[in-house]
Amino acid sequence: MTGQDDILASLGASLVARGDDLIEALGETAYMLGVSLAAAVVIGLPLGAAVYLTRPGGIVPQRIVWSIVNFLINVIRSFPFLLLVVFLVPVTRAVYGTTFGTPAATFSLCVVAVAVYGRLVEQILREVSPGIPRVAQTLGATVPQTVWRFLLPEALPGLVYALTSASISLLSYSTVLGVVGGGGIGDFALRYGYQEYDDVLMYFTILVILIIVLVVQAVGQRISVRLDHR
Amino acid sequence: MLPTSPVALARAGVAYPGGVQGMAGVDLTVAGGEILGVIGESGAGKSTLLSVLTGEVSATSGTVSVLGQDVGRLDRAGLRRLRRDIGVVFQGVHLLSNRTVRQNVEVPLDLRPRRERSAEAVDDVLRFVGLDQRADAYPAQLSGGQRQRVGIARALVTRPRLLLCDEPTSALDAATAGEVLDLLRDARDRFGTTVVIVTHDLDVVRDVCDRVALFDDGRLVDVLAIAPAARRERESYLDRARRELGA
Numbered sequence: 487m488t489g490q491d492d493i494l495a496s497l498g499a500s501l502v503a504r505g506d507d508l509i510e511a512l513g514e515t516a517y518m519l520g521v522s523l524a525a526a527v528v529i530g531l532p533l534g535a536a537v538y539l540t541r542p543g544g545i546v547p548q549r550i551v552w553s554i555v556n557f558l559i560n561v562i563r564s565f566p567f568l569l570l571v572v573f574l575v576p577v578t579r580a581v582y583g584t585t586f587g588t589p590a591a592t593f594s595l596c597v598v599a600v601a602v603y604g605r606l607v608e609q610i611l612r613e614v615s616p617g618i619p620r621v622a623q624t625l626g627a628t629v630p631q632t633v634w635r636f637l638l639p640e641a642l643p644g645l646v647y648a649l650t651s652a653s654i655s656l657l658s659y660s661t662v663l664g665v666v667g668g669g670g671i672g673d674f675a676l677r678y679g680y681q682e683y684d685d686v687l688m689y690f691t692i693l694v695i696l697i698i699v700l701v702v703q704a705v706g707q708r709i710s711v712r713l714d715h716r
Numbered sequence: 717m718l719p720t721s722p723v724a725l726a727r728a729g730v731a732y733p734g735g736v737q738g739m740a741g742v743d744l745t746v747a748g749g750e751i752l753g754v755i756g757e758s759g760a761g762k763s764t765l766l767s768v769l770t771g772e773v774s775a776t777s778g779t780v781s782v783l784g785q786d787v788g789r790l791d792r793a794g795l796r797r798l799r800r801d802i803g804v805v806f807q808g809v810h811l812l813s814n815r816t817v818r819q820n821v822e823v824p825l826d827l828r829p830r831r832e833r834s835a836e837a838v839d840d841v842l843r844f845v846g847l848d849q850r851a852d853a854y855p856a857q858l859s860g861g862q863r864q865r866v867g868i869a870r871a872l873v874t875r876p877r878l879l880l881c882d883e884p885t886s887a888l889d890a891a892t893a894g895e896v897l898d899l900l901r902d903a904r905d906r907f908g909t910t911v912v913i914v915t916h917d918l919d920v921v922r923d924v925c926d927r928v929a930l931f932d933d934g935r936l937v938d939v940l941a942i943a944p945a946a947r948r949e950r951e952s953y954l955d956r957a958r959r960e961l962g963a
Contacts, residue, residue, distance in 0.1 A: 618810055621804075
């Protein structure tokens with residue numbers, strides 16, 4: 487037998503033994519990413535828009551609101567993720583009644599998703615030409631209309647692309663969540679590859695993660711390009 | 717009592733924070749259906765005048781009446797309502813790049829209650845500016861002149877009684893600028909729109925304006941009626957180049 491055959495045989499045996507676990511881990515990762523991306527869009531997007539709108543010299547300057555939200559986003563983003571997970575343990579326990587398992591672990595991923603995407607949204611809105619909000623204002627648009635009818639359509643390709651980048655960062659963050667029993671593909675790679683010395687299975691899992699990243703990147707880029715008519 | 721003219725300023729002035737005088741003691745009335753040019757060098761107060769008329773900047777002295785309303789007394793909602801009755805054409809146009817020509821023109825209607833929106837108004841104004849065949853194009857696919865025509869269509873779709881234009885032709889070559897000016901005159905002739913054009917270009921004033929207000933250092937120094945004899949036959953860009961640059 488050649489070395490290559492050995493590797494394939496080893497991988498085959500591992501997959502027969504661990505295949506179900508791998509699929510379960512992929513499902514957990516999909517859950518964590520899905521929920522945290524939803525939080526990014528539902529909470530992070532309005533939060534990023536709020537920072538943009540309330541900044542000094544913005545459309546509705548509100549120094550206190552801006553300072554608080556801006557500070558929170560900075561603090562969350564500067565936490566090493568593993569420490570954030572530990573830091574949030576009391577909050578997670580209060581919300582879920584436990585700190586263990588995929589749903590509870592997803593909570594800290596949501597917090598980071600909101601902060602990361604919120605900051606990206608703010609930066610993308612800053613890149614919109616100042617002429618656009620000025621047109622909105624002179625046409626008599628309210629602040630919500632300025633956001634929905636002018637700023638978001640103009641920034642949409644960038645927002646989609648940023649969500650792609652955010653999802654790749656979140657996939658990376660999610661690998662840490664095995665520490666608090668969050669499961670997922672990263673945890674799977676560590677558990678079987680590192681702790682049980684199954685190098686082949688670990689490399690295979692990393693390859694799967696790589697493929698997920700490439701697919702997410704390609705799909706996001708495609709949608710973004712399709713939306714961009716500049 | 718407020719004047720019935722679309723635009724009336726009485727002793728209107730703007731002092732910016734820091735003591736800079738943007739505009740001082742301006743008395744100016746624009747009659748319904750008139751095309752008024754506003755000229756002056758940079759910093760003369762032309763842009764301040766436009767900002768005062770849209771309520772972006774508040775007059776710090778005197779009164780400013782636009783479409784029969786005292787702009788200084790309007791609250792935020794009142795200002796928004798007034799702005800929806802004014803069309804503004806910008807120098808840089810500022811179209812939404814990811815929206816088609818039609819969607820850009822629809823935007824002012826989208827800001828209004830549903831019952832006030834009309835698809836015919838959009839078709840009508842697109843025909844008026846000659847872009848009905850390009851309704852599904854995106855701004856990046858248009859020439860500079862076509863983009864400015866979209867800007868004019870956007871400003872006219874609500875049939876405003878007052879149209880404010882900020883350097884509408886400064887980014888265009890002479891022939892294209894001429895087309896844009898023709899459109900502004902047609903808008904007045906067809907819809908009875910009162911038009912105020914801020915410009916530094918004397919040709920613009922000569923070609924379409926009925927009167928011109930001369931600003932210098934924040935003050936209105938003169939208002940002149942444009943003599944019909946001053947209007948010239950429009951010549952093409954190349955003809956003008958030959959005439960002005962040729963030996």
